[in-house]
Amino acid sequence: MKTLLSTNLIYSIMAKEAFVKEAADDILRLTEWIREVFEDGGKLLIFGNGGSAADAQHLAAEFVNRFLINRRPLPALALTTDTSILTSIANDFSYDLVFVKQIQALGKPEDLALGISTSGNSVNVVKAMETARAIGMKTVAFTGGTTRPGGDLAAVCDLVLNVPSDSTPHIQETHLWLEHVICEIVEKQMFGTT
Numbered sequence: 001m002k003t004l005l006s007t008n009l010i011y012s013i014m015a016k017e018a019f020v021k022e023a024a025d026d027i028l029r030l031t032e033w034i035r036e037v038f039e040d041g042g043k044l045l046i047f048g049n050g051g052s053a054a055d056a057q058h059l060a061a062e063f064v065n066r067f068l069i070n071r072r073p074l075p076a077l078a079l080t081t082d083t084s085i086l087t088s089i090a091n092d093f094s095y096d097l098v099f100v101k102q103i104q105a106l107g108k109p110e111d112l113a114l115g116i117s118t119s120g121n122s123v124n125v126v127k128a129m130e131t132a133r134a135i136g137m138k139t140v141a142f143t144g145g146t147t148r149p150g151g152d153l154a155a156v157c158d159l160v161l162n163v164p165s166d167s168t169p170h171i172q173e174t175h176l177w178l179e180h181v182i183c184e185i186v187e188k189q190m191f192g193t194t
Protein backbone atom coordinates (compact mmCIF):
# COMPACT_ATOMS: atom_id res chain seq x y z
CA MET A 1 0.00 0.00 0.00
CA LYS A 2 2.94 2.33 0.53
CA THR A 3 3.74 1.86 -3.14
CA LEU A 4 0.16 2.81 -4.02
CA LEU A 5 0.56 6.00 -1.99
CA SER A 6 3.65 7.12 -3.83
CA THR A 7 2.43 5.99 -7.27
CA ASN A 8 -0.89 7.76 -6.78
CA LEU A 9 0.90 10.91 -5.66
CA ILE A 10 3.24 10.84 -8.65
CA TYR A 11 0.33 10.45 -11.09
CA SER A 12 -1.56 13.27 -9.38
CA ILE A 13 1.46 15.56 -9.70
CA MET A 14 1.98 14.48 -13.32
CA ALA A 15 -1.60 15.42 -14.19
CA LYS A 16 -1.11 18.90 -12.74
CA GLU A 17 2.25 19.38 -14.45
CA ALA A 18 0.93 18.29 -17.85
CA PHE A 19 -2.07 20.58 -17.44
CA VAL A 20 -0.06 23.67 -16.50
CA LYS A 21 2.32 23.06 -19.39
CA GLU A 22 -0.58 23.07 -21.86
CA ALA A 23 -2.95 25.55 -20.29
CA ALA A 24 -0.94 28.32 -18.60
CA ASP A 25 -2.00 31.01 -21.10
CA ASP A 26 -5.65 29.94 -20.97
CA ILE A 27 -5.63 29.98 -17.16
CA LEU A 28 -4.40 33.56 -17.21
CA ARG A 29 -6.98 34.45 -19.87
CA LEU A 30 -9.73 33.08 -17.64
CA THR A 31 -8.54 35.14 -14.66
CA GLU A 32 -8.81 38.25 -16.88
CA TRP A 33 -12.34 37.28 -17.94
CA ILE A 34 -13.42 36.69 -14.34
CA ARG A 35 -11.98 40.02 -13.22
CA GLU A 36 -13.80 41.78 -16.08
CA VAL A 37 -17.07 40.03 -15.18
CA PHE A 38 -16.80 41.20 -11.56
CA GLU A 39 -15.77 44.74 -12.54
CA ASP A 40 -18.63 45.02 -15.06
CA GLY A 41 -21.31 43.96 -12.54
CA GLY A 42 -21.65 40.36 -13.71
CA LYS A 43 -21.54 37.15 -11.72
CA LEU A 44 -20.25 33.59 -11.97
CA LEU A 45 -22.74 30.70 -12.23
CA ILE A 46 -20.93 27.44 -11.48
CA PHE A 47 -22.18 23.86 -11.84
CA GLY A 48 -21.20 20.21 -12.15
CA ASN A 49 -22.08 16.74 -10.84
CA GLY A 50 -20.72 14.69 -7.93
CA GLY A 51 -17.23 15.83 -6.95
CA SER A 52 -17.55 18.68 -9.43
CA ALA A 53 -20.71 19.87 -7.64
CA ALA A 54 -18.58 20.09 -4.51
CA ASP A 55 -16.02 22.07 -6.52
CA ALA A 56 -18.73 24.49 -7.70
CA GLN A 57 -19.73 25.18 -4.10
CA HIS A 58 -16.14 25.43 -2.92
CA LEU A 59 -15.24 27.95 -5.61
CA ALA A 60 -18.37 30.07 -5.04
CA ALA A 61 -17.56 30.20 -1.33
CA GLU A 62 -14.01 31.44 -1.99
CA PHE A 63 -15.33 34.33 -4.10
CA VAL A 64 -18.29 35.27 -1.91
CA ASN A 65 -16.40 35.09 1.38
CA ARG A 66 -12.67 35.40 0.76
CA PHE A 67 -9.68 33.39 -0.41
CA LEU A 68 -6.50 34.85 1.08
CA ILE A 69 -7.41 38.54 1.26
CA ASN A 70 -10.19 40.17 3.28
CA ARG A 71 -12.09 42.21 0.68
CA ARG A 72 -15.59 42.88 -0.60
CA PRO A 73 -17.69 39.81 -1.44
CA LEU A 74 -17.62 38.85 -5.13
CA PRO A 75 -20.77 37.47 -6.82
CA ALA A 76 -20.52 33.75 -7.53
CA LEU A 77 -23.27 31.18 -7.20
CA ALA A 78 -23.18 27.38 -7.27
CA LEU A 79 -26.26 25.93 -9.04
CA THR A 80 -25.83 22.68 -7.12
CA THR A 81 -27.08 23.60 -3.67
CA ASP A 82 -30.85 24.19 -3.67
CA THR A 83 -32.40 20.75 -3.23
CA SER A 84 -35.93 22.06 -3.82
CA ILE A 85 -34.96 23.48 -7.20
CA LEU A 86 -32.87 20.45 -8.15
CA THR A 87 -35.44 17.83 -7.11
CA SER A 88 -38.45 19.60 -8.60
CA ILE A 89 -36.82 20.07 -11.99
CA ALA A 90 -35.53 16.49 -12.01
CA ASN A 91 -38.90 15.14 -10.86
CA ASP A 92 -41.18 17.21 -13.08
CA PHE A 93 -39.01 17.47 -16.20
CA SER A 94 -35.60 15.82 -16.39
CA TYR A 95 -32.28 15.72 -14.57
CA ASP A 96 -30.81 17.00 -17.84
CA LEU A 97 -32.51 20.36 -17.14
CA VAL A 98 -31.45 20.98 -13.51
CA PHE A 99 -28.86 23.58 -14.55
CA VAL A 100 -30.59 24.78 -17.74
CA LYS A 101 -33.60 26.17 -15.87
CA GLN A 102 -31.41 27.91 -13.29
CA ILE A 103 -29.35 29.50 -16.07
CA GLN A 104 -32.59 30.64 -17.72
CA ALA A 105 -33.78 32.10 -14.39
CA LEU A 106 -30.56 33.81 -13.31
CA GLY A 107 -28.23 34.21 -16.30
CA LYS A 108 -27.52 37.64 -17.84
CA PRO A 109 -25.29 38.45 -20.82
CA GLU A 110 -22.68 40.01 -18.51
CA ASP A 111 -22.35 36.76 -16.50
CA LEU A 112 -19.96 33.85 -16.94
CA ALA A 113 -21.09 30.20 -16.88
CA LEU A 114 -18.48 27.82 -15.50
CA GLY A 115 -19.22 24.12 -16.01
CA ILE A 116 -17.04 21.47 -14.38
CA SER A 117 -17.04 17.94 -15.84
CA THR A 118 -14.19 15.44 -15.83
CA SER A 119 -15.60 13.72 -18.93
CA GLY A 120 -16.91 16.84 -20.63
CA ASN A 121 -19.99 14.81 -21.49
CA SER A 122 -22.47 15.27 -18.64
CA VAL A 123 -25.67 16.15 -20.48
CA ASN A 124 -26.99 18.57 -17.88
CA VAL A 125 -23.72 20.55 -18.02
CA VAL A 126 -23.62 20.55 -21.83
CA LYS A 127 -27.25 21.70 -22.12
CA ALA A 128 -26.69 24.45 -19.53
CA MET A 129 -23.74 25.71 -21.57
CA GLU A 130 -25.84 25.83 -24.74
CA THR A 131 -28.43 27.85 -22.81
CA ALA A 132 -25.81 30.22 -21.37
CA ARG A 133 -24.36 30.75 -24.82
CA ALA A 134 -27.78 31.56 -26.26
CA ILE A 135 -28.23 34.21 -23.54
CA GLY A 136 -24.87 35.74 -24.53
CA MET A 137 -22.94 34.74 -21.43
CA LYS A 138 -19.26 33.78 -21.57
CA THR A 139 -18.99 29.99 -21.34
CA VAL A 140 -16.03 28.21 -19.75
CA ALA A 141 -15.51 24.51 -18.96
CA PHE A 142 -13.06 22.63 -16.77
CA THR A 143 -12.76 19.14 -18.27
CA GLY A 144 -10.43 16.17 -18.63
CA GLY A 145 -9.47 13.43 -21.04
CA THR A 146 -6.88 12.54 -23.64
CA THR A 147 -8.75 11.02 -26.58
CA ARG A 148 -11.45 13.70 -26.96
CA PRO A 149 -10.21 16.64 -24.89
CA GLY A 150 -13.15 18.62 -23.55
CA GLY A 151 -15.68 16.00 -24.71
CA ASP A 152 -19.03 17.40 -25.85
CA LEU A 153 -18.37 20.63 -23.93
CA ALA A 154 -15.58 21.59 -26.34
CA ALA A 155 -18.15 22.45 -29.02
CA VAL A 156 -20.28 24.72 -26.83
CA CYS A 157 -17.76 26.70 -24.76
CA ASP A 158 -15.70 29.82 -25.42
CA LEU A 159 -12.83 28.42 -23.36
CA VAL A 160 -12.05 24.85 -22.28
CA LEU A 161 -9.40 24.13 -19.66
CA ASN A 162 -8.76 20.42 -20.20
CA VAL A 163 -6.62 18.24 -17.93
CA PRO A 164 -4.80 15.74 -20.20
CA SER A 165 -5.45 12.68 -18.02
CA ASP A 166 -7.92 9.78 -18.08
CA SER A 167 -8.11 9.45 -14.31
CA THR A 168 -11.25 11.09 -12.90
CA PRO A 169 -9.73 11.59 -9.42
CA HIS A 170 -6.54 13.14 -10.78
CA ILE A 171 -8.56 15.38 -13.09
CA GLN A 172 -10.62 16.48 -10.08
CA GLU A 173 -7.48 17.09 -8.02
CA THR A 174 -6.16 19.26 -10.82
CA HIS A 175 -9.46 21.13 -11.07
CA LEU A 176 -9.27 21.95 -7.37
CA TRP A 177 -5.73 23.24 -7.80
CA LEU A 178 -6.95 25.30 -10.77
CA GLU A 179 -9.84 26.75 -8.77
CA HIS A 180 -7.53 27.82 -5.97
CA VAL A 181 -4.93 29.36 -8.22
CA ILE A 182 -7.62 31.29 -10.11
CA CYS A 183 -8.93 32.70 -6.82
CA GLU A 184 -5.43 33.70 -5.79
CA ILE A 185 -4.72 35.50 -9.06
CA VAL A 186 -8.11 37.26 -9.31
CA GLU A 187 -7.87 38.44 -5.69
CA LYS A 188 -4.32 39.69 -6.21
CA GLN A 189 -5.26 41.51 -9.41
CA MET A 190 -8.33 43.16 -7.88
CA PHE A 191 -7.27 43.77 -4.29
CA GLY A 192 -3.55 43.07 -3.91
CA THR A 193 -1.26 45.88 -2.95
CA THR A 194 1.92 44.32 -4.36
Ligand SMILES: O=C(CO)[C@@H](O)[C@H](O)[C@H](O)[C@H](O)COP(=O)(O)O
Pocket residue numbers: 049050051052116117118119120121122125168169172
Ligand atom coordinates in the same frame (compact mmCIF):
# COMPACT_ATOMS: atom_id res chain seq x y z
O1 LIG B 1 -16.18 12.47 -7.39
C1 LIG B 1 -16.41 11.59 -8.16
C2 LIG B 1 -15.31 10.70 -8.65
O2 LIG B 1 -14.09 11.06 -8.07
C3 LIG B 1 -17.79 11.32 -8.69
O3 LIG B 1 -18.76 11.74 -7.73
C4 LIG B 1 -18.04 12.04 -10.02
O4 LIG B 1 -17.93 13.41 -9.82
C5 LIG B 1 -19.42 11.67 -10.57
O5 LIG B 1 -19.41 10.34 -10.99
C6 LIG B 1 -19.88 12.58 -11.73
O6 LIG B 1 -21.22 12.26 -12.06
C7 LIG B 1 -18.99 12.48 -12.98
O7 LIG B 1 -19.45 13.44 -13.94
P1 LIG B 1 -18.45 14.17 -14.94
O8 LIG B 1 -17.23 14.62 -14.18
O9 LIG B 1 -18.11 13.18 -16.03
O10 LIG B 1 -19.25 15.33 -15.49
Ligand SMILES: [Zn+2]
Pocket residue numbers: 051169172
Ligand atom coordinates in the same frame (compact mmCIF):
# COMPACT_ATOMS: atom_id res chain seq x y z
ZN1 LIG C 1 -14.25 12.36 -6.24
